[in-house]
Amino acid sequence: xxxxxxxxxxxxxxxxxxxxxxxxxxxxxxxxxxxxxxxxxxxxxxxxxxxxxxxxxxxxxxxxxxxxxxxxxxxxxxxxxxxxxxxxxxxxxxxxxxxxxxxxxxxxxxxxxxxxxxxxxxxxxxxxxxxxxxxxxxxxxxxxxxxxxxxxxxxxxxxxxxxxxxxxxxxxxxxxxxxxxxxxxxxxxxxxxxxxxxxxxxxxxxxxxxxxxxxxxxxxxxxxxxxxxxxxxxxxxxxxxxxxxxxxxxxxxxxxxxxxxxxxxxxxxxxxxxxxxxxxxxxxxxxxxxxxxxxxxxxxxxxxxxxxxxxxxxxxxxxxxxxxxxxxxxxxxxxxxxxxxxxxxxxxxxxxxxxxxxxxxxxxxxxxxxxxxxxxxxxxxxxxxxxxxxxxxxxxxxxxxxxxxxxxxxxxxxxxxxxxxxxxxxxxxxxxxxxxxxxxxxxxxxxxxxxxxxxxxxxxxxxxxxxxxxxx
Amino acid sequence: xxxxxxxxxxxxxxxxxxxxxxxxxxxxxxxxxxxxxxxxxxxxxxxxxxxxxxxxxxxxxxxxxxxxxxxxxxxxxxxxxxxxxxxxxxxxxxxxxxxxxxxxxxxxxxxxxxxxxxxxxxxxxxxxxxxxxxxxxxxxxxxxxxxxxxxxxxxxxxxxxxxxxxxxxxxxxx
Numbered sequence: 001x002x003x004x005x006x007x008x009x010x011x012x013x014x015x016x017x018x019x020x021x022x023x024x025x026x027x028x029x030x031x032x033x034x035x036x037x038x039x040x041x042x043x044x045x046x047x048x049x050x051x052x053x054x055x056x057x058x059x060x061x062x063x064x065x066x067x068x069x070x071x072x073x074x075x076x077x078x079x080x081x082x083x084x085x086x087x088x089x090x091x092x093x094x095x096x097x098x099x100x101x102x103x104x105x106x107x108x109x110x111x112x113x114x115x116x117x118x119x120x121x122x123x124x125x126x127x128x129x130x131x132x133x134x135x136x137x138x139x140x141x142x143x144x145x146x147x148x149x150x151x152x153x154x155x156x157x158x159x160x161x162x163x164x165x166x167x168x169x170x171x172x173x174x175x176x177x178x179x180x181x182x183x184x185x186x187x188x189x190x191x192x193x194x195x196x197x198x199x200x201x202x203x204x205x206x207x208x209x210x211x212x213x214x215x216x217x218x219x220x221x222x223x224x225x226x227x228x229x230x231x232x233x234x235x236x237x238x239x240x241x242x243x244x245x246x247x248x249x250x251x252x253x254x255x256x257x258x259x260x261x262x263x264x265x266x267x268x269x270x271x272x273x274x275x276x277x278x279x280x281x282x283x284x285x286x287x288x289x290x291x292x293x294x295x296x297x298x299x300x301x302x303x304x305x306x307x308x309x310x311x312x313x314x315x316x317x318x319x320x321x322x323x324x325x326x327x328x329x330x331x332x333x334x335x336x337x338x339x340x341x342x343x344x345x346x347x348x349x350x351x352x353x354x355x356x357x358x359x360x361x362x363x364x365x366x367x368x369x370x371x372x373x374x375x376x377x378x379x380x381x382x383x384x385x386x387x388x389x390x391x392x393x394x395x396x397x398x399x400x401x402x403x404x405x406x407x408x409x410x411x412x413x414x415x416x417x418x419x420x421x422x423x424x425x426x427x428x429x430x431x432x433x434x435x436x437x438x439x440x441x442x443x444x445x446x447x448x449x450x451x452x453x454x455x456x457x458x459x460x461x462x463x464x465x466x467x468x469x470x471x472x
Numbered sequence: 473x474x475x476x477x478x479x480x481x482x483x484x485x486x487x488x489x490x491x492x493x494x495x496x497x498x499x500x501x502x503x504x505x506x507x508x509x510x511x512x513x514x515x516x517x518x519x520x521x522x523x524x525x526x527x528x529x530x531x532x533x534x535x536x537x538x539x540x541x542x543x544x545x546x547x548x549x550x551x552x553x554x555x556x557x558x559x560x561x562x563x564x565x566x567x568x569x570x571x572x573x574x575x576x577x578x579x580x581x582x583x584x585x586x587x588x589x590x591x592x593x594x595x596x597x598x599x600x601x602x603x604x605x606x607x608x609x610x611x612x613x614x615x616x617x618x619x620x621x622x623x624x625x626x627x628x629x630x631x632x633x634x635x636x637x638x639x640x641x642x643x644x645x646x
Contacts (some may be wrong), residue, residue, distance in 0.1 A: 064622075068587070071602075076586075086638075087641075090634050092626065096637050135643050138643055
């Protein structure tokens with residue numbers, strides 16, 4: 001009754017959901033337009049004969065089935081999780097029909113994953129539909145590795161840059177050029193185009209050149225750079241860029257009370273506006289264990305140190321991932337252990353949405369040998385349902401960086417699982433050169449052959465199938 | 473024309489309107505409370521429902537309407553403050569307590585309420601009840617949902633069809 005043909009319907013959905021704080025109960029549900037397209041007047045109330053007039057009958061009476069399709073789908077089913085929708089869709093034919101609608105499925109995905117995530121996934125759903133995407137991202141049944149080549153060049157060649165995704169684009173900033181020259185240029189790879197190629201972004205102002213910094217996607221087309229190692233030592237400055245501005249310009253954010261200058265720290269963004277920075281290495285080579293938060297939405301952003309009564313041992317080269325909207329997941333890195341510095345395989349969590357956020361070590365169950373071996377500068381991918389995939393990095397021992405490890409830190413007893421995926425994985429994958437584009441495409445840049453970084457060869461871990469694209 | 477407000481205006485006396493349920497029971501209620509219904513608000517702004525006229529609501533029986541009005545009366549002061557930005561934490565906690573208790577009622581009443589709230593366009597009530605019904609579904613297996621919500625037993629054909637759906641949905645339970 002409403003197949004995959006409704007492209008117009010889909011656009012309506014996108015429009016509605018791009019509004020913040022939209023009240024769903026006022027949105028007419030496209031499928032049920034006949035019932036909901038007009039505001040009932042008193043006359044309607046007087047004369048309307050409703051489809052489902054409650055009538056108490058024999059034992060077959062079922063109250064919920066007396067509700068109209070619109071109220072059921074729009075008000076009740078849209079509040080459920082994918083799993084609950086599966087359950088109620090297995091109860092009777094009418095419920096099953098109601099749960100098949102893609103618009104409802106989108107709302108359900110949004111309930112489970114949050115609006116930020118569904119916005120990022122919008123591109124993938126144009127090909128798959130929300131029902132199939134929810135299934136594939138839950139089971140990871142379609143996950144696979146592929147390799148492809150892109151055009152353009154990133155010149156001069158470099159290493160130790162930072163890459164991040166902005167929607168369906170991959171952005172690269174800075175890095176270490178020849179003779180440890182700190183670079184200050186910005187490149188974009190648009191993965192929406194049929195033949196993606198690297199392009200230098202013409203910016204009218206750039207931050208000082210640097211490497212060992214972090215680059216994070218804020219929201220929309222905004223990016224933020226923090227810290228790193230520049231010409232005159234370590235940095236603790238903050239720059240933002242609107243990639244879609246007519247004249248893109250890196251703008252320094254004057255922020256009070258910045259953390260110590262550092263490099264090889266870890267960053268992530270929460271709520272699309274809050275930059276979180278943790279750990280890293282100071283000028284004198286000391287490892288850090290602090291956690292700072294900067295709300296870039298504020299008129300005068302001020303750094304706030306999160307005063308956790310306990311902190312994970314100081315470290316660099318770890319990852320910070322966001323799950324469950326406001327929760328942080330820290331993993332691995334090179335951590336201080338007594339007088340030594342060792343690769344770590346420890347995981348920690350913190351909920352920055354709490355009044356006084358605290359770091360806690362994540363106790364995992366199962367055999368310790370199943371979890372990821374200790375590593376640094378690895379990759380952490382946040383999945384929409386709050387799970388996290390770890391792979392790559394510099395690993396102790398002879399373990400393969402291609403092995404994928406999956407954990408759900410929100411579970412009562414989180415357990416590491418190994419995820420086996422077909423296709424050709426990259427030989428190396430580093431955290432600073434890997435990012436998730438469009439919510440489902442984990443792109444691993446180059447890897448090096450000797451001295452050179454090859455940025456035209458990409459490996460992709462596809463988390464969902466891409467029926468419209470050749471695996472060229 | 474100014475929207476009717478409770479308390480002030482009209483020489484200190486709040487404007488009252490009369491609503492008539494499907495079983496011909498008359499309910500006299502402050503206009504501010506009835507105006508929580510977007511549908512009624514338009515009529516009330518046009519001066520309807522006053523005097524001996526009354527607004528007939530043929531789709532809402534008296535039991536449901538009295539429950540609807542109980543909600544509206546409780547929520548009217550906060551709604552008049554424009555979502556109560558200046559409400560105290562105590563006020564908010566009191567409303568929350570009221571809401572929790574309000575939906576602690578028989579299922580059949582919940583369904584009548586949500587349809588009434590839908591037809592009368594009372595957003596807050598509609599989402600309050602919808603949330604309650606959704607909560608009754610959450611975390612349950614198909615069998616448990618059937619029992620809880622009183623679905624009729626499926627015919628053998630329906631059961632076969634449902635088994636197929638459950639296979640199709642199997643992934644959601646991982």
